[in-house]
Amino acid sequence: MxxxxxxxxxxxxxxxxxxxxxxxxxxxxxxxxxxxxxxxxxxxxxxxxxxxxxxxxxxxxxxxxxxxxxxxxxxxxxxxxxxxxxxxxxxxxxxxxxxxxxxxxxxxxxxxxxxxxxxxxxxxxxxxxxxxxxxxxxxxxxxxxxxxxxxxxxxxxxxxxxxxxxxxxxxxxxxxxxISKEIDAFVADRLMEALWREALWLIKDDICDTETLDNVIRYSFGLRWAQMGLFETYRVAGGEAGMRDYLSKYGPCLQWPWTKLTNVVDLDTDLVDKVASQSDAQSGQRGIRQLEKIRDQNLVGIMQALKVGDEGRGWGAGKLLADFEARLWRIASKTQMATGDQTLRLLDLKVPAAWIDYNGHMTEYRYTQCFADATEALFQQIGVDMNYVNGGHSYYTVESHIRLLAEAKLGDALYVKAQLLPSDGKTIHSFMSLYRTSDNTLLSTYESMMLHVSSKEKRAVPPLPEIIGKLKPLIEGHSALPVPDAAGRSVGMKPARA
Amino acid sequence: MxxxxxxxxxxxxxxxxxxxxxxxxxxxxxxxxxxxxxxxxxxxxxxxxxxxxxxxxxxxxxxxxxxxxxxxxxxxxxxxxxxxxxxxxxxxxxxxxxxxxxxxxxxxxxxxxxxxxxxxxxxxxxxxxxxxxxxxxxxxxxxxxxxxxxxxxxxxxxxxxxxxxxxxxxxxxxxxxxISKEIDAFVADRLMEALWREALWLIKDDICDTETLDNVIRYSFGLRWAQMGLFETYRVAGGEAGMRDYLSKYGPCLQWPWTKLTNVVDLDTDLVDKVASQSDAQSGQRGIRQLEKIRDQNLVGIMQALKVGDEGRGWGAGKLLADFEARLWRIASKTQMATGDQTLRLLDLKVPAAWIDYNGHMTEYRYTQCFADATEALFQQIGVDMNYVNGGHSYYTVESHIRLLAEAKLGDALYVKAQLLPSDGKTIHSFMSLYRTSDNTLLSTYESMMLHVSSKEKRAVPPLPEIIGKLKPLIEGHSALPVPDAAGRSVGMKPARA
Missing domain, CATH: 3.40.50.720 (NAD(P)-binding Rossmann-like Domain)
Structure with a gap:
């Protein structure tokens, strides 16, 4: 490879x-x-x-x-x-x-x-x-x-x-x-340059200011291009009549006066001043570091949104991300198999912007997501991966109990530890704890019961032997650990803070 | 108004x-x-x-x-x-x-x-x-x-x-x-037209095919433009040196040979054939209805991702969505105040693509999100809104117990019913049920305990009187309802399927 x-x-x-x-x-x-x-x-x-x-x-x-x-x-x-x-x-x-x-x-x-x-x-x-x-x-x-x-x-x-x-x-x-054929500026900059040239004309001619222009892009075609690009977007717009019909319908526009501004704009002092001062008015209230952070958080959010596109298969840049993650999991499952003699450290992540609520803290259901992702990590380790699921088997969560003990903030590094409570593997009874990495503060505990099912037969069945072979040593290794105090609790019992 | x-x-x-x-x-x-x-x-x-x-x-x-x-x-x-x-x-x-x-x-x-x-x-x-x-x-x-x-x-x-x-x-x-000044094609189509013209040249000259071109856009600048547009993107790229410096540095490129293709491409039969057949190869395995669905689901995902941008305040098209939702909540809270004599119907939604896991079902933590959103709807009804939170008060979830009883699929319509169990309002003890709308199947139950806190004093305090005034009639109205069987359960108790 x-x-x-x-x-x-x-x-x-x-x-x-x-x-x-x-x-x-x-x-x-x-x-x-x-x-x-x-x-x-x-x-x-x-x-x-x-x-x-x-x-x-x-x-x-x-x-x-x-x-x-x-x-x-x-x-x-x-x-x-x-x-x-x-x-x-x-x-x-x-x-x-x-x-x-x-x-x-x-x-x-x-x-x-x-x-x-x-x-x-x-x-x-x-x-x-x-x-x-x-x-x-x-x-x-x-x-x-x-x-x-x-x-x-x-x-x-x-x-x-x-x-x-x-x-x-x-x-x-x-x-x-x-790129098949070599030209100056290749493909991306060629396209960006064309739009940039037109944008400068629009500013120079006072058709709109830079903020309006940016809003035009990000409230309309920017959202389309981020996921489908140009030709596929037009294909969809063309509808059932097809791409050929679309081109014959809208092709003539190319010859309309819309395209008269094909000469190159002179980026002289006046235009530079105009663009710079409009940009200050538009974005100057935020520093570059802050804008960078917002940009990165938005990119993360968009790519994560696209990762679940096409009904979970991933779309565009999100498909690339999904493929890369699958690769990372494959590598990790070869190198990081747990020893089974202690609780498992299953997840390391930082709290992204999308997980923050209006209190400035990580939203409740994102705690559940941490545990769900940790469960996913456990599955990867015992061989319950996409192939296994596509083969007709999977674990389903039947119920869970979560306690939220302390807050997590934007950018906090977190990790999950998991303990498997005694079970036969047809059910998995797990108890997990979410910690802040910097000071090992316990943020949340989560107890869950999962059931192994055949998705074809629509009923609970034992896992395949290769899964049991990996799961059993983990459960046995954990059997000597004390059962956590918080396991078996119900909502409203006197709170235990750790 | x-x-x-x-x-x-x-x-x-x-x-x-x-x-x-x-x-x-x-x-x-x-x-x-x-x-x-x-x-x-x-x-x-x-x-x-x-x-x-x-x-x-x-x-x-x-x-x-x-x-x-x-x-x-x-x-x-x-x-x-x-x-x-x-x-x-x-x-x-x-x-x-x-x-x-x-x-x-x-x-x-x-x-x-x-x-x-x-x-x-x-x-x-x-x-x-x-x-x-x-x-x-x-x-x-x-x-x-x-x-x-x-x-x-x-x-x-x-x-x-x-x-x-x-x-x-x-x-x-x-x-x-x-748009300040009237011109043909206004702003958006002017910009799109410029890029479209360049794209057609790239296809005509065999620099790349339509699929590569679309991928170039959606793996790179498309993701930037969807959230910041053009000028703000360049401002960030320019860094601390500022927009003026950026323009003086990259302005000269406009005069480079990159822009030589400013004449208008002839969309003749050959080019139409070429674009149409490349587009078939790229996207033809999916029908237009399917592509439309994928497009819409991606747009929903991107706008939802941007809604939590800028640390929860919303960014770009996501800010528009957040503002619109706030407006809908204001209107609803005036017209839909519950009567208090029966359980509350708090949420109506359809399961979006982003909520589906690789089993084809709604992911576990999205069940929690339904209940979190329903809790949010409850808060809106009793006056715990952004103003109240900004004033230094809020409810925090302390713990919750969720049971997952049946699956939800992509596009399923769901709703939540809530019952408030006896409490003084300083805590809210709620029991909620998630149903599929089409057949009223019970999908999940959720029991939670929330605590009213002062975010300044960092401790539990009673809610302000106007909140108690709205909350108390609800709790009292529910006091005659039977306590649900599943309330007070712990994980691993014999499952009750309804």
Whole structure:
């Protein structure tokens, strides 16, 4: 299976730092080289943001974080790595010379990606001796959340290098789309540029201000494009008559006067002043850090919403997230099988924005979600996964009792410990406790009874032997643990605070 | 307060039908006129989709659905209505004559909006005697979910009419953005057109196929634009250096070769064939109805995710949803106060896609969410709203016991009944039951204990008198009801199935 064993990032700005965070969170060691005097501080800030957002995005088990090494030279940074990502400023001469330096110093087989948002690989790779392993790998800010990498080869790039890069990107939660033909700015920036040009005309001509324009996008087509893109959106709009009919109906509009503004707007001082002051009026009451946080929390929320799209199968960027999580679970179930002689630590997560109520605390039902996710983690460990469920078997929760003992706030790190009470495995009787990681405060307890059922026969049946084989040692290992005081309680009994 | 007393829709296609659904769901009676022989069937389909999606979008109490009347003439349809929406096909001559007919037959004070996506109000209103009340009100498909209406006046439109329209749109869950200056295609279609033109070039030149292009959008900038639009996204990307710095840095790119394709693509037979066949390969395995459903469920999920953005205050389209729900609650609390002599019916909703697990059933913690939302509805009825919470008081759930008795599936209509058990109001001891609406099957029961606290003093205190004044009659009214068998149970007691 394709993997990245160790990576190097040449350049540690917002984009380079985003790559570094992606690698580290996927468990990959990273060397960084950036001569900027503030590089260590800047990159640490990006990583902190990334880790904060990422642990809100998923509660799937992340591997042990990779080791970050700041290097004092490019040559040192690229030693013994198999993926080198160049993210230096957007100047052809600079990038070309940096890539040539990388080429000489690196393992001949290491892949070399450039984060350029518009320059062509053909031009970038000209001074390289091994240009066949070099390609554009264009990510999107924030790199630690947005999954897309445009992969574009130059004239000398080997197709195999692009395919290899695509396969490896999956392992860090990203997706590489290979762009068939090389052009300036590739696909995404080409599209963004077209809209940006039109937007500047609208501002220049006083048709609307920047805030109205942004609201127009995010109250209408932005919501459509986030999940279906352009062509599929139009296909749906076209209805049963089909795409061909739609095109013949709306194609002529292209020739209407709507498109008269195809010349390039002059971004002179006046227009810069206008855009900047309108943007201040629109967004200036919030600082950039605050806007970044809101952006990241929204992205997390949107991707989580899309993760359950298409009736739970995942849709668009949410499908990518679901696939990545399934991958993380597969890896974790191989490496993290519990020993069975103590309570299980089943979940580590941070409280995301979507879980907060108007009191500023984690909403009641999100406590239940923590325990449900922890139960899911337990299932993964004993082999009750999608394949098992698709095979017609599953555990259903029959009832549960939850006590809410202390509050959790936005961004709090939490974990769940689980104890399995005696049962035959046809039922699972579990008692779980939710803790705040920073001070091990007990936030909540949860007792539940689950029943193993055949979804075809619609009745309770014993689990398959391979499940019992994994479950039994856990239950037996826990049999020596004392039964928690709070187990067997009913609502309204005198509260026990711990 | 501005309202729409009764509306008329001239045209009952996808757009006209979407307007009709918006009006009806907001409790407004609607007259429809559409000479198309299939109009009744088509419009009923749109309304069914709308109702399905809308009840997934919000569990706030919708008013009693308006009455729909199909009229046999335009003149009949516009009688005694105060908002007329024209949604006939996109031809200037046709729209102009229809608007002139509306003008003659309608109340002189009724507002007249046109759904045109690009024609100018100035041209549309030329034959009207009272053109001052006519404007473009351009909505977005699906009209029943996307909140935006571009409001654009013509030369003869009164500014007051635009302001009035904007105020009234709020009452049907939409938001009107007044576009300052009139141009063809306004703002949204101007922007979409620019990107669409570029996209067609990319397909024509074989840079990528339609599926890759759509994925590029929805894995990257689509996710950004859905929540922040264009200028705020760039502002954040620019970082602390500010918008001015960002523009000076990236402005020059506008003059780079990226923008060379500013001429208009010829959508000839070859290109139509190419786009249509690529689109078939990309999306053809799913029918249009299925894609519509997926689209609507994703839009619901995204807007719900954004509703809790900005730490619960709501962001973008989610903020609009939150504001609309607050409005619905205010109206409902005035009209639907329970009598107190029987159990309370607190919640009516449909199970949205995001609530389904891989078994195809509603996930465990969403049962808890139903009860949490029902508790929220109870709070609204007794005056525990945002103002009360901001004043420093609130109820916190201390513990709860839930039994899951039967499954709920995607799209199932559900409701909650609540019984308040004896208590002094400083604690609320409630027992709730979740039912499937279609057959009144009991799906789940939930017993909870809540404590009234002062968030400043961080301790339990009695509620303020106005709360007790509303709560006490409810508790007393319920005191004659039998205590449910399942109250006081603990986990693992012999299950009672009803």
């Amino acid at each position: 394709s993997q990245i064993a160790k990576a190097a990032s040449i350049g540690g700005g917002v984009i380079g730092g985003g790559w570094v965070a992606r690698f580290l969170l996927a468990g990959i060691d990273v060397n960084v080289y950036d001569p900027h005097p503030q590089a260590q501080r800047l990159i640490s800030e990006v990583i902190a943001n990334a880790e904060y957002a990422y642990t809100m995005l998923t509660s799937a088990p992340l591997p042990k974080r990779g080791v970050l090494t700041f290097c004092t030279s490019l040559e040192e940074a690229v030693q013994d790595v198999d993926w080198i990502q160049e993210s230096v400023p957007e100047r052809l001469d600079l990038k070309r010379s940096v890539l040539a330096q990388i080429d000489v110093a690196a393992d001949p087989k290491a892949l070399v990606g450039s984060s350029t948002s518009g320059l062509m690989a053909t031009d970038l790779q000209k001074d390289m001796k091994r240009p066949e392993r070099m390609f554009v790998a264009h990510p999107f800010n924030p790199v630690y959340l947005l999954p897309l990498v445009e992969l574009v080869g130059g004239k000398q790039t080997a197709r195999a290098a692009l395919e290899d890069a695509k396969a490896r990107l999956v392992t860090i939660g990203m997706t590489g789309l290979i | 501005s309202q729409i007393a009764k509306a008329a829709s001239i045209g009952g296609g996808v757009i006209g039908g979407g307007w009709v659904a918006r009006f009806l769901l907001a409790g407004i009676d609607v007259n429809v006129y559409d000479p198309h022989p299939q109009a009744q069937r088509l419009i009923s389909e749109v309304i069914a989709n709308a109702e399905y999606a809308y009840t997934m979008l919000t569990s706030a109490p919708l008013p009693k659905r308006g009455v729909l009347t199909f009229c046999t003439s335009l003149e009949e349809a516009v009688q005694d209505v105060d908002w007329i929406q024209e949604s006939v096909p996109e031809r200037l001559d046709l729209k102009r004559s229809v608007l002139a007919q509306i003008d003659v037959a309608a109340d002189p004070k009724a507002l007249v909006g046109s759904s045109t996506s690009g024609l100018m109000a100035t041209d549309l209103q030329k034959d009207m005697k009272r053109p001052e009340r006519m404007f473009v009100a351009h909505p977005f498909n699906p009209v029943y979910l996307l909140p935006l209406v571009e409001l654009v006046g013509g030369k003869q439109t009164a500014r007051a009419a635009l302001e009035d329209a904007k105020a009234r749109l709020v009452t049907i869950g939409m938001t009107g953005l007044i």
